[in-house]
Each structure stands twice: as C-alpha cells, then as structure tokens.
Amino acid sequence: MINPENLSLDKKNIDTILVLDFGSQYTQLIARRIRELNIFSVILPWDISVEKIVNLKPKGVILSGGPESVTETNTPRIPEAILEMEIPLLGICYGMQTLAEQFGGQVSTSKNKEFGHAEVLIEIPSLLFDGFSSGSSIDVWMSHGDHVSSLPDEFQLIAATNSAPIAAMQHSTKPIYALQFHPEVTHTKQGNTILENFATKVCKCSANWKIENLIQQRIIDIKEKVGDKKVLLGLSGGVDSSVTAMLLDQAIGKNLICVFVDNGLLRKNEADEVENLFKEKMNLNLIVVDAKKIFYRHLKGISDPEQKRKVIGRTFIDIFDNEAAKLKDEINFLAQGTIYPDVIESSGSESNEARVIKSHHNVGGLPNDMKMELVEPLRDLFKDEVRKMGSELGLSLDMLNRHPFPGPGLGVRILGEINHDKVTILQNADAIFIEELIKANLYNHVSQAFCAYLPIKSVGVVGDERRYADVIAIRAVETVDFMTATWAKLPYNFLAQVSNRIVNEIEGVSRVVYDISSKPPATIEWE
Structure with a gap:
C-alpha cells in the first residue's frame, strides 16, 4: 500500500483500515478486498512501532492469519497500543486465535489441520453478518491447525461449523470480531460482504479512495x-x-x-x-x-x-x-x-x-x-x-491484457539446465500455444498461459519414424489476484489442435501434456 508517512493527499478525508500482518500468504488479499471497496488500506507488520500506528489513525484494524501457533511461546501478539486505541478489530484465523488468547480465552491445537471448504452456521444476529439471517449457512474456506476452544470473557459465539465449534465470535459491548475462516479468499463466496460489513458498518469508513x-x-x-x-x-x-x-x-x-x-x-x-x-x-x-x-x-x-x-x-x-x-x-x-x-x-x-x-x-x-x-x-x-x-x-x-511473463523469463519455464536449443524449442512451442488461444478466442478468457520444457524425453512416432525427444507441458490458469488460481478447462479439441501442431512442427518434441494443478498447492510457474 502507499506509505502513509509519505502521503501528501488530504489524509483527513481518507479513512484507513490497517491490516496487521502476522505472516500469512493471504495478507495482501485482505488489503486488496478492502481497496476494492474504495477504502484505503495499508499493511504493517505485527511488530510495527507504536508511533507509526498512532500516526496512521486507522478507523479499524484487521488482524491477518499466520503460520505460527499461539500455543507456543515467543510467537506474535497484537500490540497493546492497538488494544488501547479502542477501535474496531477483526481477527482472521491466527488473528482470531491471538485475540482470543489475549482476552483470556483458550486456544488448542487441532488433532487434524483443517484445510478446504466448510459450511458455517450463523448462530445469532451480528453486524459483521448483516444481511445473513440467524440459522443460515455460508460456504467458507478454512486453513488452520489451531482453534479457539474456549471463548474469552464477554465474547459471544456468532458462528460455528461441525469441526470448529467456535468459527466466529464477537465482543458483547465492543466492536471486536473474529473469524476462524478466511473471508478474503475467493473460495469464501460471501467473504466480500463480511469485509464490507466490517469496513463500512462497523468501522464506518467512507468509500472515497480511488x-x-x-x-x-x-x-x-x-x-x-x-x-x-x-x-x-x-x-x-x-x-x-x-x-x-x-x-x-x-x-x-x-x-x-x-x-x-x-x-x-x-x-x-x-x-x-x-x-x-x-x-x-x-x-x-x-x-x-x-x-x-x-x-x-x-x-x-x-x-x-x-x-x-x-x-x-x-x-x-x-x-x-x-x-x-x-x-x-x-x-x-x-x-x-x-x-x-x-x-x-x-x-x-x-x-x-x-x-x-x-x-x-x-x-x-x-x-x-x-x-x-x-x-x-x-x-x-x-x-x-x-x-x-x-x-x-x-x-x-x-x-x-497481455499475460504475465516472469522476470527470469523462460529460465523458470525450462526445467533443468538452460541452453540455446532448449530455448528455441520452448519459444516455438509457446508461440503455437498463444497463437491458437488467440485464434480460438480463448486468450482473454484465461489469466495466464504458457509452455514449460520438461527435463525428460519420451518415445514418439512421427512420419513412421521413431522419435525420442523432449516433452512440453502446456499450462493455462484462471485467477483474479494471482495468489490463488484454478487450471483452465480448455476444450479437448483445442488441446488436441495445440498438441498436434507442437509435435508436428517442432522436430525436438515427441509429446505434449496438460498441467491440471491449481494454486495452491502448486504455483502458477513450474519453478
């Protein structure tokens, strides 16, 4: 985000949400979702100085997830300065766990880590879940190894799942909320509504940042x-x-x-x-x-x-x-x-x-x-x-609309040692793939598409002759933010056309495979 210390715009008229980073790979998604609401957001590490927090004058603070466990010593905690400011707080995953622990609740390590979709049941009305009726359910994305096992004093249970009985909580009198699931990822289908409720209805931010x-x-x-x-x-x-x-x-x-x-x-x-x-x-x-x-x-x-x-x-x-x-x-x-x-x-x-x-x-x-x-x-x-x-x-x-291309270029799309011949083969294969995507009006329907040169050879038959040559992988993904991505379901006849052209037109290739891995667990690039 913009460095708040360097802002020369009129900060008095720009409401700010502070995202406190506990090390989650999703932290930037939280800030991005807030900025999509035309509300300014800035990310600072959890151990930032009190002076910087005070100078920022946030109207609310979102506590991110993170890889640590609050059940261990010397792991990150919410700065006391933030708790003393008495402004709205929203804890997410690790943010919920450290918030619960610091308010006197109990956090336990789960027998099995929960990673994937879950169904959350709304228990009682809450401003955070405004627009959702009590007893209704929402599909969410979980990614945690610990869970809040005992509510802190003065906190209420507002949502639960079968595997996480305390999936969301709120303070009885203060604007403090917490979620075990991740509203910032696209897998939580109504996550944007929850974040908007926090930013506009709890924090009362104005949407004036463009x-x-x-x-x-x-x-x-x-x-x-x-x-x-x-x-x-x-x-x-x-x-x-x-x-x-x-x-x-x-x-x-x-x-x-x-x-x-x-x-x-x-x-x-x-x-x-x-x-x-x-x-x-x-x-x-x-x-x-x-x-x-x-x-x-x-x-x-x-x-x-x-x-x-x-x-x-x-x-x-x-x-x-x-x-x-x-x-x-x-x-x-x-x-x-x-x-x-x-x-x-x-x-x-x-x-x-x-x-x-x-x-x-x-x-x-x-x-x-x-x-x-x-x-x-x-x-x-x-x-x-x-x-x-x-x-x-x-x-x-x-x-x-041009697809992203990594800084190291084909260096991270050629698995193994790099040389001129491999580069030439990959350039030609990639050019065929992109050309066919454009011809089929598919290029703008995928977020990124490319070929990768694999460090293996396979036997093929081309023109009645045996060919022992290289293998090319083609990859196409769909994503909004490039932090998560799903593999593109390209038509079979299209994939066949691409494969036929690459094998027939490039002498050094005997086989083409299609990568159907999503991010996570894979990354978009192969290296």
Whole structure:
C-alpha cells in the first residue's frame, strides 16, 4: 500500500483500515478486498512501532492469519497500543486465535489441520453478518491447525461449523470480531460482504479512495524522491514495466532512460516487438542490449531453480550497472516493475514471519556495491490494480491484457539446465500455444498461459519414424489476484489442435501434456 508517512493527499478525508500482518500468504488479499471497496488500506507488520500506528489513525484494524501457533511461546501478539486505541478489530484465523488468547480465552491445537471448504452456521444476529439471517449457512474456506476452544470473557459465539465449534465470535459491548475462516479468499463466496460489513458498518469508513488518487500520489512520490536526477528502468515489455515507464515518464520525462536487456530467455520475436513499441511508437529513451551469450554462459551447468533465479538476477543487475557506467550523465536510480505477489513469494515484506515460496530476481534490494537506489512504484500492487492503473494512464488494451511473463523469463519455464536449443524449442512451442488461444478466442478468457520444457524425453512416432525427444507441458490458469488460481478447462479439441501442431512442427518434441494443478498447492510457474 502507499506509505502513509509519505502521503501528501488530504489524509483527513481518507479513512484507513490497517491490516496487521502476522505472516500469512493471504495478507495482501485482505488489503486488496478492502481497496476494492474504495477504502484505503495499508499493511504493517505485527511488530510495527507504536508511533507509526498512532500516526496512521486507522478507523479499524484487521488482524491477518499466520503460520505460527499461539500455543507456543515467543510467537506474535497484537500490540497493546492497538488494544488501547479502542477501535474496531477483526481477527482472521491466527488473528482470531491471538485475540482470543489475549482476552483470556483458550486456544488448542487441532488433532487434524483443517484445510478446504466448510459450511458455517450463523448462530445469532451480528453486524459483521448483516444481511445473513440467524440459522443460515455460508460456504467458507478454512486453513488452520489451531482453534479457539474456549471463548474469552464477554465474547459471544456468532458462528460455528461441525469441526470448529467456535468459527466466529464477537465482543458483547465492543466492536471486536473474529473469524476462524478466511473471508478474503475467493473460495469464501460471501467473504466480500463480511469485509464490507466490517469496513463500512462497523468501522464506518467512507468509500472515497480511488485509483486516480493512487496515480497522482505515485507521481508525486517519484518526483519527491528523484527530483531532477536520472532514472534507469529495466523495460521488459510486460504490463508491470510498461506501467512503471508511464508513471516515470509523467513524473520526470526525459530524465527516464529505459534499458531493454535481451537475455535470450524471452518469448519468440519479443525483442523486436519491444523495440518497435517503446522506441518507435512511445518515443521513450530506449537502449537495447543483446546479452544472450552472457546469460547462457552464466547459466551453463545450473539446474537448481533457486540458483538459476539468483544467477539471472545477478547477471541482470551487472548488465544494468555496466550500461549505467557507459552513459555520460550520472544515473542515481534504478527503477523496476516489481509487484506485490513477487514480494510475498520472496518473503520481502517488512515482517519476518512470512514464509519464502521462491525468490524473484527483482526483489530484495540491490547489491551493496551498486551505486543506484531503487524506485519501485508498483511494489505494493496486485496485477489487476496495475492493469487498472495502466488503463487510466492510456496504455493500449493489447498491452494491458497481455499475460504475465516472469522476470527470469523462460529460465523458470525450462526445467533443468538452460541452453540455446532448449530455448528455441520452448519459444516455438509457446508461440503455437498463444497463437491458437488467440485464434480460438480463448486468450482473454484465461489469466495466464504458457509452455514449460520438461527435463525428460519420451518415445514418439512421427512420419513412421521413431522419435525420442523432449516433452512440453502446456499450462493455462484462471485467477483474479494471482495468489490463488484454478487450471483452465480448455476444450479437448483445442488441446488436441495445440498438441498436434507442437509435435508436428517442432522436430525436438515427441509429446505434449496438460498441467491440471491449481494454486495452491502448486504455483502458477513450474519453478
């Protein structure tokens, strides 16, 4: 979210919900749901200073879930400063458990962890469940190993399930509520209504925060940070770096210098397309660097996915540093199109409680010996918010609707060691898949689609001849926020057409498989 300490908008007229982060991978979804209501939200770690909490003046606080157990010592707790502020509280999962424990209730470890759908029965009327009648049920998503086994004094039971007898509770006299389930995930079908009830009816927030405010604020922030100095931007051609370029262009104009690094891990013909769009059509200062050989050399013999990501990241930074050194003017800042899912999965939040899923080459700051400072205006935004911002800034629909492409490129879609031949095979297969999606009018019906090169070979028969060659996996997912995703149910005849084309047109492929894994438990990318 926007750093509240740097806001120059009129904060008196902007109501704020504070999301206190206990390390959940879903924390950003909570803030996102609140922002969808046009209510400003900001995320701070659970151990944030009292001064920052007081300066923020939140109208309500949501306590996130987390991986720890309140039954153990030295695990996160709600700061006393928040409890002393006597403002509305909503605890979710771990947030409910620590709230119950701190108010004198009892939390126990469940015999079996509960993960998945559940049916919650509304026990008594509650402002949090306004619009739901007593005795009605709602479908929710559970993900917990502990549960509240005894209500704190002055708390009432407001909802229950067969496996969690205390699924929701509220204070008898204060605006304090708690849920064992996760209203922020799409699996809880009426979760948005519950969060809206808390924000608007319990906290009495006004819906006066818009994406236009965010754009104005980011431009102001960039101007204040950069001044009249030069900024070097790594431009990939994707939505994230393109929106970053537009913001920087509006903020500092020709003081923005864009560098496009052809790392040899791009989609087919992408280097030419990027140069044509940004240099010829958008008239940005663009430098194109052909670094394919450098990346291939550094990646030789490396198959571990984390090591590949780190090598790609280091090489990327080194090339940027070299390009900056070549420029006549001193470059003080490096801009990147980092977005929040990257940060979450790299455990790059302020709190140390988040769990690392995978590292991202553009997350985690810069090497100590690098002379530039970072500018990351999208670091706290989700993909859909970046697209909304791009639309407001005037980016074309083709650009806005383009599927995400990982920073390490095909480096995380080639499982095992990377070389030029594998890249060529994957580029051609991916181009066929995307071409067929567009022809079948399916491209905009899926959120992300791509091919992955598997580190195995299989026997096939092509033209009456035996072929022992590579295996390509195709993947397409549907998602709103890229934190959770379901595999796309593409038509069988479409999949057959894609498979036939890949096997028949690419000599190095003998077999095509379709990935039907959802996130979680899988991630969208294979590495």
